[in-house]
Amino acid sequence: MKNKASVVIVGGGITGVAIAYELIKRGVKDIIVLEKNTLSSGATGRCGAGVRQQWGTEMNLKLSIGSVKRFETLQEELEYPHDIEFSQTGYFMPAYTEKQVEQFKKNITLQRKFGLHVEWLEPSDCRKVVPIIDLKGLMAATYYDKDGHLNPFHTTQAYAMACRRKGVDIELFTELIGIKTEHDSIKAAITSKGVIECDSIVNAAGGWSQIVGNMAGVSIPTYSERHQILITEPIEPLFRPMVMSFYHNFYTQQEPNGAIIMGIGDPNEPKEINVDSTYLFLQKMASVVTTVLPPLKHARVVRQWAGMYNMSPDKTPIIGKTQIKGFYLACGFSGHGFMISPMTSTLIAQMMTNEPLAIPEIETKLDLGRFERGELFVEPSVV
Amino acid sequence: MRIDCDVLIIGGGPAGLCAARSLLGTGLNVLILERDPFLGGQLLKQTHMFFGSKEQYAGTRGFEIGQILTREVQASPNVTVMLETVASGYYPEENFILALEKEKKLYQIYFKKVIVATGASEKSLLFEGNDLPGIYGAGAVQTLMNMYGVMPGQDIIMIGSGNIGLIVSYQLLQAGVKVKAILEAAPTVGGYFVHAAKVRRMGIPIFTQTTVKRALGQNALEAVEIVNLDSKWQYVAGTERKWSCDTLCLAVGLSPMSELLWQFQCEMRYVSELGGYVAKRNAIMQTTHPDVYIAGDVSGVEEASSAMLEGTIAGFAAAKALHKMLDSVDQVIQNSQKFLDEMHRGPIGEKIRNGLAKVEVDVCL
Numbered sequence: 239m240k241n242k243a244s245v246v247i248v249g250g251g252i253t254g255v256a257i258a259y260e261l262i263k264r265g266v267k268d269i270i271v272l273e274k275n276t277l278s279s280g281a282t283g284r285c286g287a288g289v290r291q292q293w294g295t296e297m298n299l300k301l302s303i304g305s306v307k308r309f310e311t312l313q314e315e316l317e318y319p320h321d322i323e324f325s326q327t328g329y330f331m332p333a334y335t336e337k338q339v340e341q342f343k344k345n346i347t348l349q350r351k352f353g354l355h356v357e358w359l360e361p362s363d364c365r366k367v368v369p370i371i372d373l374k375g376l377m378a379a380t381y382y383d384k385d386g387h388l389n390p391f392h393t394t395q396a397y398a399m400a401c402r403r404k405g406v407d408i409e410l411f412t413e414l415i416g417i418k419t420e421h422d423s424i425k426a427a428i429t430s431k432g433v434i435e436c437d438s439i440v441n442a443a444g445g446w447s448q449i450v451g452n453m454a455g456v457s458i459p460t461y462s463e464r465h466q467i468l469i470t471e472p473i474e475p476l477f478r479p480m481v482m483s484f485y486h487n488f489y490t491q492q493e494p495n496g497a498i499i500m501g502i503g504d505p506n507e508p509k510e511i512n513v514d515s516t517y518l519f520l521q522k523m524a525s526v527v528t529t530v531l532p533p534l535k536h537a538r539v540v541r542q543w544a545g546m547y548n549m550s551p552d553k554t555p556i557i558g559k560t561q562i563k564g565f566y567l568a569c570g571f572s573g574h575g576f577m578i579s580p581m582t583s584t585l586i587a588q589m590m591t592n593e594p595l596a597i598p599e600i601e602t603k604l605d606l607g608r609f610e611r612g613e614l615f616v617e618p619s620v621v
Numbered sequence: 622m623r624i625d626c627d628v629l630i631i632g633g634g635p636a637g638l639c640a641a642r643s644l645l646g647t648g649l650n651v652l653i654l655e656r657d658p659f660l661g662g663q664l665l666k667q668t669h670m671f672f673g674s675k676e677q678y679a680g681t682r683g684f685e686i687g688q689i690l691t692r693e694v695q696a697s698p699n700v701t702v703m704l705e706t707v708a709s710g711y712y713p714e715e716n717f718i719l720a721l722e723k724e725k726k727l728y729q730i731y732f733k734k735v736i737v738a739t740g741a742s743e744k745s746l747l748f749e750g751n752d753l754p755g756i757y758g759a760g761a762v763q764t765l766m767n768m769y770g771v772m773p774g775q776d777i778i779m780i781g782s783g784n785i786g787l788i789v790s791y792q793l794l795q796a797g798v799k800v801k802a803i804l805e806a807a808p809t810v811g812g813y814f815v816h817a818a819k820v821r822r823m824g825i826p827i828f829t830q831t832t833v834k835r836a837l838g839q840n841a842l843e844a845v846e847i848v849n850l851d852s853k854w855q856y857v858a859g860t861e862r863k864w865s866c867d868t869l870c871l872a873v874g875l876s877p878m879s880e881l882l883w884q885f886q887c888e889m890r891y892v893s894e895l896g897g898y899v900a901k902r903n904a905i906m907q908t909t910h911p912d913v914y915i916a917g918d919v920s921g922v923e924e925a926s927s928a929m930l931e932g933t934i935a936g937f938a939a940a941k942a943l944h945k946m947l948d949s950v951d952q953v954i955q956n957s958q959k960f961l962d963e964m965h966r967g968p969i970g971e972k973i974r975n976g977l978a979k980v981e982v983d984v985c986l
Contacts, residue, residue: 517712517719517729538724542710 244268246427249442251282255397256583262404264591269406274413278394280444284545288480289577290329290385294345294619301578308580318396328479329385356382368477370533417453424564438564445546447569456560460570461509462546466519470537472496513544547573552614558605625731626652631708632738634662635925636917636932638690640736643936651700661687666763711884734939741875741918749835755842759789759872774868779803786872787816803827875922885910894976895921905938930961
């Protein structure tokens with residue numbers, strides 16, 4: 239491993255490798271990515287892999303619309319020899335309360351302003367999009383056919399292969415154990431395999447971002463929260479879009495091979511690093527999903543696993559600089575890091591190379607300082 | 622539904638049955654989970670007579686040993702058997718095994734000690750066309766022939782000259798199937814000399830440094846393309862030849878089914894001599910998780926005789942840990958350990974000895 243670099247990126251998930259790619263594309267040399275395990279072994283490889291643009295704020299709309307545009311051509315751009323499996327099968331978001339109906343109406347107005355042709359569905363229309371949905375309690379739904387999903391393993395590999403071709407060093411099984419600063423500037427990354435002198439460090443450590451922040455003396459108010467997922471055996475095609483219910487706090491989608499993937503949030507989840515599976519999840523997931531989509535009761539569960547959301551206090555990413563010169567943050571994605579990784583990486587790279595930012599207002603809206611200033615970002619449309 | 626037991630045994634093959642037998646008369650509440658509709662595991666497919674000593678049923682055929690053990694265990698009032706029941710996972714936070722009976726009923730099984738005797742699964746080989754009908758694992762061929770009386774094909778080529786490849790070839794001959802050849806990728810025959818000599822005498826050729834490159838056929842296997850291998854296991858160009866056959870049997874080894882042990886967060890190690898990932902254990906078959914014991918192929922792929930001894934040891938060790946022991950428990954455990962050591966002695970046991978040296982830990986946990 240080299241002992242000098244211009245930039246050290248901490249984390250070999252989608253965000254870390256995408257940032258490395260955007261930097262080297264802009265001519266930055268001597269980039270090292272540190273990954274303590276294998277690529278996409280953290281939240282990236284464990285996520286539900288959905289990509290949605292139906293958000294309720296301008297910021298999240300810009301992040302997600304920009305990312306989807308990149309996903310559409312990413313495979314060609316990265317010259318990846320395999321399929322990253324990007325498919326736009328849509329997101330279907332049912333509303334079950336008056337409050338949700340009102341919120342969705344506001345959202346759709348904003349979304350259409352951004353050029354998204356999101357459809358408003360009355361209950362009688364819903365089965366045209368999700369034929370197996372139970373209509374009980376359903377008041378309305380929104381549906382956007384350009385939302386979709388892609389394969390997180392392939393996408394990470396695609397970025398990583400492009401990075402390596404261009405000369406990025408990706409050091410696997412190499413853990414960051416300390417950060418050396420002098421006069422509030424980054425001096426070196428101390429790893430399990432030696433010290434790397436460097437000017438900049440990017441914290442893309444996902445579930446471990448708070449620990450990495452502490453190494454540089456930067457207190458990041460993120461925390462890790464376990465989210466569990468399961469997948470069934472492949473069955474005949476039943477529905478195409480991701481079905482995401484804020485009311486039930488779950489999402490589910492049928493994968494291209496017929497398997498159905500699903501997850502449900504647990505409000506009692508403790509703030510800790512934990513990727514064990516529980517029976518409680520299996521039970522709760524099964525009972526809720528079969529209420530909304532009854533035919534799924536016949537599908538057999540093949541596997542369940544867990545990953546960590548890196549939560550920020552306002553459930554919105556932290557993208558930006560810190561009081562330590564050369565220490566950048568790309569963390570706190572709160573469950574949405576994968577779907578906006580093309581924009582996150584572009585913004586961080588623009589920031590580090592002093593280019594104008596694609597979304598200039600992130601500097602004051604997504605920075606770490608917002609928590610001290612008390613300017614929390616409020617997104618109404620999160621699970 | 623919730624079930625509570627003292628000792629949970631996962632797998633009703635030779636290891637699990639012998640573990641249960643060790644627990645007879647202890648008064649402990651023992652539960653065996655078995656995936657198949659019957660107990661006995663791989664013993665039921667074994668028509669050959671066992672070697673060794675009287676204690677290890679020398680001279681008795683495998684399926685008969687399975688029947689004897691099954692009768693003993695089923696007659697015991699403190700052992701419950703759940704058939705067609707899969708142990709589908711261990712949940713660490715809730716600390717139970719989730720079991721699915723007949724694909725219908727879920728049980729949460731709480732236990733004080735668990736003996737994992739899940740056995741092994743067959744390895745396959747990567748080659749073009751390896752999913753054509755007519756290509757079987759050796760275990761599947763044995764199941765068809767020896768349990769259901771179904772002939773797997775007429776004209777067969779065997780891949781692998783380990784004991785399973787040799788014994789199954791012989792059984793196929795006995796069943797009237799033409800065994801064209803046994804192919805072995807290594808430079809020497811893998812199994813016991815006595816088995817190899819027997820199939821050679823019956824006229825089956827064994828080709829070493831030879832393997833299958835492609836399987837050919839429209840809707841089912843019609844022929845295979847075979848090829849020679851050099852000392853670095855690479856194809857020797859120009860040696861490809863096509864042999865017709867309707868069945869290809871892969872006897873290329875087994876992998877321990879250690880998924881549950883991973884879920885128990887036992888310390889695991891990859892040991893090629895033992896077939897794959899196995900848990901570290903001490904002399905009484907206890908893993909690094911103090912409540913988890915292992916026995917049989919899951920602890921390292923060997924044969925039924927060693928599985929039975931390991932099961933016996935694990936059963937007594939679990940009884941001892943729960944303070945339900947015979948006065949002579951240490952003596953009984955030592956006896957089984959002695960038999961096991963004897964089995965591993967000599968040049969034939971060398972590979973297993975080497976493998977075990979990598980996972981045996983001295984400390985009594």
